[in-house]
Amino acid sequence: MISLSLAEIASIVGGQQHDIPDADRQVTGPVVTDSRAVRPGGLFVAFAGERVDGHDFAAGAVEAGAVAVLANRPVGVPAIVVHDVTTALGALARAVVERLGTTVVGLTGSAGKTSTKDLIAQLLQRHGPTVWPEGNLNNEIGLPLTALRADATTRHLVLEMGARGIGHIRYLAALTPPRIGVVLNVGSAHIGEFGGRAQIAEAKGELVEALPSAEEGGIAVLNADDPYVRAMAPRTKARTVLFGESEEAAVRAENVRLTDLGQPAFTLHTPSGCSDVTMRLYGEHHVSNALAAAAVAHELGMPVDEIATALSEAGTLSRWRMEVTERADGVTVVNDAYNANPESMRAALRALVAMGAAGKAEGGRTWAVLGEMAELGEESLAEHDAVGRLVVRLNVSKLVAVGGREAAWLDMGAKNEGSWGEESVHVSDARAAVDLLRSELRPGDVVLVKASRSVGLERVAAALLDDEGVTVAEGGAASR
Numbered sequence: 001m002i003s004l005s006l007a008e009i010a011s012i013v014g015g016q017q018h019d020i021p022d023a024d025r026q027v028t029g030p031v032v033t034d035s036r037a038v039r040p041g042g043l044f045v046a047f048a049g050e051r052v053d054g055h056d057f058a059a060g061a062v063e064a065g066a067v068a069v070l071a072n073r074p075v076g077v078p079a080i081v082v083h084d085v086t087t088a089l090g091a092l093a094r095a096v097v098e099r100l101g102t103t104v105v106g107l108t109g110s111a112g113k114t115s116t117k118d119l120i121a122q123l124l125q126r127h128g129p130t131v132w133p134e135g136n137l138n139n140e141i142g143l144p145l146t147a148l149r150a151d152a153t154t155r156h157l158v159l160e161m162g163a164r165g166i167g168h169i170r171y172l173a174a175l176t177p178p179r180i181g182v183v184l185n186v187g188s189a190h191i192g193e194f195g196g197r198a199q200i201a202e203a204k205g206e207l208v209e210a211l212p213s214a215e216e217g218g219i220a221v222l223n224a225d226d227p228y229v230r231a232m233a234p235r236t237k238a239r240t241v242l243f244g245e246s247e248e249a250a251v252r253a254e255n256v257r258l259t260d261l262g263q264p265a266f267t268l269h270t271p272s273g274c275s276d277v278t279m280r281l282y283g284e285h286h287v288s289n290a291l292a293a294a295a296v297a298h299e300l301g302m303p304v305d306e307i308a309t310a311l312s313e314a315g316t317l318s319r320w321r322m323e324v325t326e327r328a329d330g331v332t333v334v335n336d337a338y339n340a341n342p343e344s345m346r347a348a349l350r351a352l353v354a355m356g357a358a359g360k361a362e363g364g365r366t367w368a369v370l371g372e373m374a375e376l377g378e379e380s381l382a383e384h385d386a387v388g389r390l391v392v393r394l395n396v397s398k399l400v401a402v403g404g405r406e407a408a409w410l411d412m413g414a415k416n417e418g419s420w421g422e423e424s425v426h427v428s429d430a431r432a433a434v435d436l437l438r439s440e441l442r443p444g445d446v447v448l449v450k451a452s453r454s455v456g457l458e459r460v461a462a463a464l465l466d467d468e469g470v471t472v473a474e475g476g477a478a479s480r
Contacts, residue, residue: 094174170210
């Protein structure tokens, strides 16, 4: 963060100073919401949560080096007290971004946001200091915290923007006004909260509505292959750049294929030339993500050969997203358990099949260990049933459906699709899934673990990797 005095911060957020002996003291360190992450010179933001009240840790944060606390009540140590901490944090982020004048890239979509954000960051950091979120800090707290990590040296600020309803992205874009806005897709993630894809498209399109005009340098990067996204073009004053496999896309992929390891390869075409890409990531769905990142990089002046090289070298930065680890006994575990929706579930299953067909897994089997896809509302039964049926159609060796009602629907879909019997099994929880897998896995098997974050299926992947001597496969990012 840029250096600001406590008096400046209080003025920006409209707060009152309490127990501050020196209002000119500078905040030079990071802004954090976890007192354990406080660094000397930083600012601690105290949130009153349902289980933990950050105000209780204010004194400890100051002892650890925080200059002051941003709080909604006096805490007995230097504090700037505001009515609403979330609003104040956002106001501080906006003020800092406005002073910096860095290029802000905003990104949204129903699926692939975090992976694409990581790709954009890995490309842009080759051309200058770049700040981007760790994980998926994409809400009204995470986004300003990310923005506040930027300083005077930051050239690019890449921000992921999520939405739980209409107006959320409009709010986020107002905090950190983007010059470039990227919309990946409109899928069925959170469809239960929104009520339908049209409503999701309405919410996602708020990003392009927030962009400056073409004359002011605004650029809307839109997926030409998604009709809902493509239809957003009239909603923006910015210049539109299309990406995808469509011939009308300015940045497009041709000759898309998967390597023997299930990694995507293609020829990247841009207005300034073309170059071949072979990615280290797994699954054909990363082609669209890569094209979105390439479009941003191209608009910011990167040569096509450098873009292709960067995409070919890019790895996984965020955990539990197609995190591929090979055990010493030859079993490959694909931990994609951070989140799930119907689109990402289908993409992961296709990646599993491609990996299972690889030479290293010859003779092995493919296992889909799947759990609930949350927030699907009235579509939940149909979507879980469809994923179960897709497992059969893709000829996955075995489905392990983990959990309650929704897992039962996955199992039902698989069994109703064909002649499956023991090939599909429904287990109650992660422990039961681990017990089953440990008893049946053999060298060469590939295991995909995927569900919504609330299910916690990363515990299955962690248990399977609890043996000694695992090695990370090319392009993976296992934490061991």
